[in-house]
Amino acid sequence: MIFNSFQFLWLFPLIFVAYWVVDMTICKGKGKKMANWLLLLISYGIYAQWNVSYTLILFGVTSVTYLFARIIESKQAFGRKKYLIWSGVLLTLLPLIVFKYFNFVTDAGASALAWIGIDVAPKSLNWVVPLGLSFYTFQALGYLWDVYYQKIHAEKDFLDYMLFVAFFPQILCGPISRADELLPQIKENSPFNYSRATSGLKYLLWGMFLKIVFADRLGIYVDTVYADPMRFSGGSNLVASIFYSFQIYGDFAGYSFMALGVARLLGYDIVKNFNRPYFASSVSMFWKRWNISLTRWLTTYIYIPQGGSRKGKFRTYRNIMLTFLVSGIWHGANWTFIFWGMIHGLAQCVEKAFGLNNPVKSRWWIIPRILLTFIVVNFAWIFFRMPSIEQSIQVIRHIFSFGMPNLGIGHIYLYLFIFVGLLEIILEYKKIQVQSFVNQYIILRWGGYIFLTFSILLFGVFNSGQFIYVCF
């Protein structure tokens, strides 16, 4: 069930009612067991809807991490634990490696062999990558590492742990929750909270607007140009690249806000994955605002265990590059993603070398820095979007041919940018969250909700387009 689908509109209210009826009646004062069973059933049911057999992979990843965490915790000797953790990690990663990277690895191997004169026909698997595999695998791996590092105790209740991995609002596109955030919420009784639920609805509405109106409208222009970039002028390619930067933001942040909203409506708080990333004044700051849960994961389980920034400049740069290599690989089995990751890694190394990674204090200096960061991020997104590095370079070269756009830029884009841009600038300046729609006047507040709802109805793209990040 994708949040921008028609199914969500009728199914989620039923889920909401069923969950709270169970929670308030059957579970009243007796713990959350029944409500959790229901949520687990719903989560697996929604996942099975896409492909029943792939629920086995979800169950497999869950079982492996659950068992290994229990075993690791029961072992005293640290040395033995090391073997166990690596066995657990490899077993957990196995589906990801097979489904997502097998073809890439065999193709790369065949190319390498061809380079030294050995021709081998690479074997390829035509399997569809299970939805959300990268997200729930990383979430489960994070839990396993946390148990290994003794940050948390291994979960004993398999049902609760299953729900932690399969929790439906976040299984497809994240955010990647930490066990110490979500598991306690699964266990503790949390009665219905009015302000949490209303903030959930606001996040849901804002996320829907970002996805259905903002991202999907921009996507029409982007898809048209990038389907055959050479047919369009350099100007159109430049516009498409900028639109794509905002499309992917609207798409992924939209999903994350919807996930947050759905979770809050069910009484759960999950991590807020975006914080107006294009206001970042450096690439390092960008990653503190973009896909926050992934950045946190990579920092905790890749960057810091490698030594972080504690072991000299060279090791720091190496660790940054390694972290962003993993980030690139995580996003997809293609050299374009690796290259994209490397650009981000390199930009951060340069920033660190010149001391540009810290927040800018001067009000006048911040705008050029934001623009510079956006330019770097924007050009990196071209590699992320295009199917090959060659085509990405072709697009970039074409952009510098400086032609005027030959694909009409509809007025709707202008209005969308003005509306979303102004809103985000105000929120950034006032340091408040969009979900607040803070205004003391009920007319203005409700006017805002009605405006967003009618904007979705009148200007939304209603073909249940997949979220870009579902592919990861």
Added chain:
Amino acid sequence: MKKFILKLIIFLIIIVVLDALFGFFLELDDIAEGGQFEKIHSIMTRECSDILVLGSSRAALHYDPLILEDSLEITAYNAGLTAQGLTMSYGFLKGLENRCFPRLILCEITPWLDISKTCHVATNYFYPYADNKEIGDLIIDFDPSEKVKLMSNAYRLNSVFTEKLNNPRSCKEIIYKGFKGLDGHITYDNKIDNKIEDNVSPYNTEQQVDSKKAEYLRKLIELAQIKKSKIYFFISPMYLGSDISYYEKELAIVKEYDCHVFNHLNDERIINNPDFFNDVIHLNKKGARVYTEIIAGELKKMIDSEQL
């Protein structure tokens, strides 16, 4: 929880009431000032010509109704629709069926839009007319969930408002008799042309036929035959010509009904002259005039021989 549910219900009631008011006060005639939507609105509510041209942008841009009217001495209207195939054309015929029906239907064959799975049928153009049962059925046939969504008046006008907001100038543009030719001319060299042609033909002999679209093509022909209209199929020229094998699957359907096909895909009077083309697949005004004159002559002969 009570407060939450109550506020949610109040919000939903406000939305429903505003949506109903929106539908009540909005007149489609006032919104349809010009451009593509005015054209669609005209076909669905007013149009009553003897000749109706149907098909994609290749139909919309290649058949000048004034030339057809002058040559055949009956009224003509071009109902070609950019990026849409004959499924949408079937909707047009259904829209005007109870008002009047054309005596002569000219269909441009565009397989990648008419029968291929690659392209989407933009039934959203028909949302404002969903109260017409046949049109409503067509929309729901492509997506059953639309039955519920179309209860919203605002949703019904989604594509209209987007178009108006997106391109206010073109939404006021007057399109006379459904035809507005292109002014450009081709500037690519042959090498690039061939590449472009490969790209703009997202179909090949291996194309996957969309059974639903094929069914609507059959329905369109059957409807014309029931109404005793003459229906002819055309393949207009492409720059430097193209492979007819692309068209075979659609031609096979057309031939099931013994419909005559005028094939000008590789018509050497037109295809080698870049002055006649706006781009590889579209004629410009000059090309459209020459092409329409050619087919008008052929039609006249055909009509005379068949004593239409």
